[in-house]
Amino acid sequence: MVRLVDVDPLLHDFLRDYDCPKLESQPWTPPPALKDMRVAIISTAGLKLKTDRPFASDSCDYRVIPADKANDVVQDHVSAGHDRIGFMDDVNIVFPLQRLKELAEAGEIGSVADFHYSFMGAVDARKMEPAARQLAGIMKEEAVNAVILTPV
């Protein structure tokens, strides 16, 4: 797992037929050295704090996860294609914030952002574009210069 050929037939057709955006350009931003990186995580697991408003199933906005609230995170994205047993036992299997903090403490990266983010998964990625571009500006205000994108 996971290649399409390995996916259960019920999910296979959905994933095969998913209308991936046609991205004509090939943007490339040269990264800073790892030791100079301020890193944020963006997940598409539909993560949010319990007190946040829920994601609608086709929601293309995002939720904010403060770095000191990782243990309060719940996962709105429920699917027949994945269980939440791993997430139940360890947030880091989806949202590796603790690992990122350890890398910063070890000096392997510069620092960890104060805020992290999540979108809902399995939505039309094209509709995320306005929110994603807005979010880029917000992250740069916080001096974030590198982002790790994690799926579910």
Add this chain to the structure above:
Amino acid sequence: MSALGHYLEDEGLSTVSISLLREHAETMHPPRTLWVPFPFGRPLGAANDPAFQMRVLRAALDLFHRPSGPVLEDFPEDAPAQAVDDMDGQFCPVSFPKPPAPEDRTGFREAILSEIDQLAPWYDVSCERRGRTMVGLGGLAIPDAARFLDAWLADETRESPVTDMSKVDALRWCGADLKAFYFEAVTARPGRMDAKQISDWFWLGTSAGAMLRALRKVLLADAESGIRDVGNFMLVAEEYCHD
């Protein structure tokens, strides 16, 4: 995920994506992608295995050293087999009376409420031990979430039980809460369980699992596409849909 990387990079942020589905990354060619051969739901591979998670994360960060892109590389390790609870002892399933057949549309309610009663102390242990819970998306107490889903199955209601929550969201989140409650409770008991054992126990050995499998069939026949989507994609783990 891949498209997000594209948009952010275009705005001047360096990104690396972890991908669980190689074909989509191949199609959208985001700037830097690490494909990981793990099941959906586990992009870092293994729960409570910091060393393994760190290897995944370092492999992703290593892609920042590539001079040009797009870059798509494969993580070389499979995820280790895991038990959810690492306590000593054998897996000791919580045995309930044989659930009604999934073809049934009645007869689940009292059995499920009894199961919830029996699991409740272990759910409390889970909350204490883990310091968190996945339960709560639907906003109902677990017995009420179970009653709502069962009432839908029995054709007693077609309305959301929560103000300002759509029927679709009520169905998917009450279903998610019910599953989370059972999974968290059973794994708080002594013994070792892997994900397959937990899933088999819930879907094949509990009345709650049987009720959700029966409810899925009802949702698939609904006139509303959003409700059919819950049945198709959100309620029952796909490997237990083939009956």
